Amino acid sequence: MAEFAHPSPTQKSSDTESRSKGQSILIIVLIALMTEIVAFEFTLVAPGLTDMALAFETNRITLVMTIPLLVGGVVVPIIGKLADVYGMKKVLLSAGTTFLVGTVLCATATAYPLFLAGRGLQACGLASSVVCYGLIRDLIPSRWVPLGVGGVGVGIGASALIGPILGGWLIETFGFRSAFWFLLVYSAIVLAAIAILIPETTVRLAHRIDYVGAALLGLGASALILGANNEDVRGVAILVGVLLLVVFFLAERRIAQPLISISLLGRPGVWMTLLIAAAYGVVNGANGALLPQMLRAPSIPGNDQSGLGLSAIGYALHYGLPSGLASAACGLLAGWVSRKHSPRLAMLIGMVGAFLGSLLIGFGAVTGLGTTILLAVFMGIAGGCFYSASQNLLIEAVPADTQAVTGSMKFTSEQVSGALSSAFLGALVGSYVLMLNPNTGQPIPSMQGYHYAYLVCAAAAVVAAVVTLAMRHGRTPATGGVVSGQSIAESDPPALPVP
Template sequence: MAGFIPSTPGQKSSDTENRSKKQSILIIVLVALMTEIVAFEFTLVSPGLTDMAVDFQTTRITLVMTIPLLVGGVVVPIVGKLADVYGKKKVLLSAGATFLVGTVLCATVASYPLFLVGRGLQACGLASSVVCYGLIRDLIPSRWVPLGVGGIGVGIGASALIGPILGGWLIDTFGFRSAFWFLFAYSAAVIIAIALLVPETTVRIAHRVDYLGALLLGLGASALILGANNEDLRTVSFVTGIALIVIFVLAERRIAQPLISMSLLARPGVWMTLAIAAAYGVLNGANGALLPQMLRAPSIPGNDQSGLGLSALGYAVQFGLPQGLAAAACGLLAGWVARQHSPRLAMLIGMSGAFIGSLLVAFGLVDTTGATILLGFFMGVANGFFYASSQNLLIEAVPADTQAVTGSMKFTSEQVAGALSSAFLGVIIGNYVLMINPTTGQPIPSMQGYHYSYFICAAAIVVAIAVTLAMKHGRTPATGGLASGQKFDTPETPAVPTR
């Protein structure tokens, strides 16, 4: 690769700062469309969980949502580091190609284990949630970065809006596999557009990828999930999982360039943001895996512990539509709040919405169409404000040459917490069975399990709010990274650092 012209730390290249408004908007739009894949692989799929459970004859259907969260939590930090070394656009396109392979597998296989393998490959698409934020920071003028991040929030909100409705219609009309075929077509078109129209970033930093750390974290989290889902192996799996995670933490302290940087983690602005992300991940994992089943559970007249009996499209209209509208609006609003006031204030607004939404389910208040719409609204507020504010908090906390690393750390915190949450809370749901569906043979869960699960989610959000209130970082208007210092256009260094 050609070398880069050095510039003063804290400044972007003149080409970037002088990029036209039209070019900047094009980049933001295409990057936002790419990040929609992250939400689409959940929102398009979640309305069909009950259909998948019947088709694959499984009671472990929450794994459909757990597997990509778990695999993504391990793989995405590696992808983030590779993006810093070899270029964000190049690595993003490679991850996108792997995602397409997994999507085709999900659309075609008849075996549930192979289907889960496809979901694992789809986790590579989650890399866009880390890499695309870095592209925004690297490629557009600093003054546009907070609004660019908010624009990505709009994209995520739009996919949260469109995904359930489109997925619900496809699933009700053509079966759940049609959602994966649509996802393949959409993703392929966006990946081609990114390849042709978005420039590569010149920001580089040498990294050595911590594959051992990724292996330890992945095996540790997997052992905990196995223990949650297998009563016979519960004790040995929990002990093994905890031991592996302890070894992971100890090993990370001894590695010069670990999967999770302890030196970066020591910064209050970083570890507090990661703690909030993990707490929110508990709720996010529950929303993805549990809410579709809760709202689509059969309605039994005279039984207040039965579900609403929504179809896939009904779930999309009553929950997905208000959630998506709120998330799309709040993603952009959060960018404005961060720029005019502070990203910390935006985070507080988002966590307040998350707390109210959790309590609605916990107290059993989601039993009518109006209550379902209200739940979607509050969860949408939480999504829109969380994703925009958390990224702006990290952008303000660290220089550009560690943006992808810290972004992947946040992603790992959120996704691993979400994977563990969906697995453990899914077990709670399974312990409260109302009856067996005489038509499908599938167990119908009691709403009591969902109520207990969302009390746990509410407790996690209380932790997030407490951390946000204690945070000294992010109390001033967002600068787009200028406050944290930029290290752009430094001479390229060999990507073979030592431990």
Template sequence: MVQPEQVTEHAGTVRMTPDTSRRRAIVLVIVIALITEIVTFEYTLVSPALPNIAAAFHTTQPGLVITTTMLVAGVTAPVLAKLADIHGKKKLLLCGAASFMVGSLACAIAPTFPVLLVGRGLQGVAVVGVVVSIGLIRDLLPPRYVPVAIGAIGVGTGTGSILGPLLGGWFIDNLGFRACFWFLLAYMAVAAAIVATIVPETPVRIRHRLDLLGAVLLGLGVGALIVAAVRPDLRVPSAVVGVVMLVAFVQAERRTSEPLMSMTLLARPAVWTTLVAALFIGVISGATSVLFPQLLRSPAQPGESGSGMGFDAVEFALYYGLPQGIAGCACGFVAGWISRRHAPRTALIVAAGLLTCAVSLTAAGLADTHGMVVLVGALMGAGIGMYYSGSANLIVEAVPANTQSVSQSMKNTAEAVAGSFASAAVGAILAAHVLTVDPTTHQTVFPTSGFHTAFLLCSASGVLALLVAVAMRTGRTPATGGVAPGTE
């Protein structure tokens, strides 16, 4: 029988008092956002470089650069989040930062594509910072600040969303894609030092041992499913192994007194419905991070609408990345306000609608003018910003403080697994429909049909996410900043 989870101290003993200086709260949010910003940076800087990476390493599947990061993030986040709940959130936040720096160095000097993928995997460990930061915010701030602060963490300081695409475009066109990784290394070193100096550790703990069996079964299950997406020749056996391992994981978690993921928490409607929505949104996020750079940077094909814009990296940043960043930054705060004043479910519904609209327009071949690319980018950014804040607030409202990190990691794992599977799947779709390879730039050109099919899959996933959000019976009241520790 699963025993009630223990916590050494209540969040109320850690949180600032209601009359604590608002300035202090703002400083903490900004400093924590600095280090979580890196997750935005590692996509806004690196995604535009996919065609350049493909040419440099002579690969037709540059999407694996995104897939690998998502896969490692999905597998490691629950384990690291559990360790954060056991040993301290700040400690694990900084451990993730250290792994990211090693990975960035490996990517910057990678002589081969496999070495680059290893580096990207080490970077993926840093996603624990996003998971843990929400718990830190909940522990350190008064409840009334939490919903909006979570929205602020989602959009970070704005540099990753707004300046990231511009910096990445300039780096890629003028210094080469490796400059992006050197920048990521330097940024994380500075951010980690600031967090280590300013952010206090929270004494909120859960008295558990790490469930190693659960971690192994989850990792094997998720990894096998990703292999099934990437390797058509191993699709059936890998899929079977993945399903068997995940079923075994669920059974093992039900029988242990100290599970990696509490099945009791997963059974709560507020949690499992949010995770289902996260799966569908994860498909869109993972797939589009591969699709948009390759579509918009591909040369236009005569007689085919929506076949590409031929953007260089800076143009991709200006017309797609920048509108996406600005809209995402603004809507993260808006969604936090909506969650506090109305309901986090409302933010989730709006997010799913915006994302579905963006990918549907692209699937219809309408992202073929500068104006339409700006519109699609803004819709994507607004949707992601609204989603992050709304879904995080839904989890905060559903679980006690002493399981906050691992509970947020459940959502992150759902997103990462779906995203890595989707990015690998659409990468395989494109690789199976190579039109030609530009003899001058060595850039792979894909036909419109491949992009059309891939974006239709994203559109279907968006509709399913929207239906789940509308059907949710929870999250319909204003967010309060979280339930008390130990609440069942």
């Protein structure tokens, strides 16, 4: 049993640095198409929840959205570590194949438990959000990495724009299973193209996999997400989640080759980026859970606490479209700003966007279609800049052989804070009832609850901006990982043989 023998993770091969612009663009485009699967898992499926509830005769249809997050909390850190140890492309294709199996199961299952099992297998697709950035770092010339990361941001913005519209049309025309068949074909084509056209990375981390640490981290994160989405077990689940995460950090200090080095997490460029991700996750979680409800709430003439009454198409056109366009444009812009000036500046622009968008709602200024579009632009700026800048900050902070697992920590930070945000801010909104819907008997929230919720989001954006301003890391033009320091394998205790 011998350790891997590979080039230093801080040095790229001559083949990579000499890769042409055209080849680099091809790699970036394919990776961007792969990362769209993360958003499509939810945006394509969400319009069909009502149809699924009828088909499976269940009143627990929210599990369709929460199961992938719960399973993802466990598997994404493991997949991230496997990618660092065994190779990004190999692990990405394996995770993608598992995702395809889950998609087929969702498209064909006639029993609800089997359908949910398929959604659980689909959680492996979430790993593309952390593995693909490592592929960009390892496979394209360093000078193009910041722009490449921005290019992936374009894909994220595009999927946020296309997903709800395409999903709504497919489900309305062909039924909810058509969304899964489309996702199957799309993903299979992209995975095949990656298998044929993208080379494997040469960087490896000569570590054993810390499955115990991965289980503690994943189960802790999943318990927090479960508590956020289920009032019946909220208190117990959150307590268990916090305890598991505390045990994880204590245990990682005692392991020679932990899931992620505590010394690495202790680097200001890492923990401050994770803190920014958690703070932005509050805003992002609220946007996903609250904004559709707020903008589509019934409009009651003469009542300034009622909603705008947007239809599904109206919501897509006046919020989804401008938000997606702004996110796609700012993802690429943030990559350019990171390369030309600094990723810290790109992040600051994004958090200013999140702050201004939150204040628009917090001060009750979203009262018509014009201000809705302005809100969408601000939130699109926030999302595009965040996803590009945060990855560039991590690339500048960590060695290449820990890129994927560190990215999984950022993913976990966003998901946990987003889930908790959507739950607790949703409860805050629900405590302000305007009236009962005369047709359904369901309570219609007052806009006052949304105003208070987004003042909390504005505070979270301020926290993210303050941390960004205080950060000493990322103040110079991004190098694509050239100055990220020594390999973690060189700074940690000697590695055990890898089987």
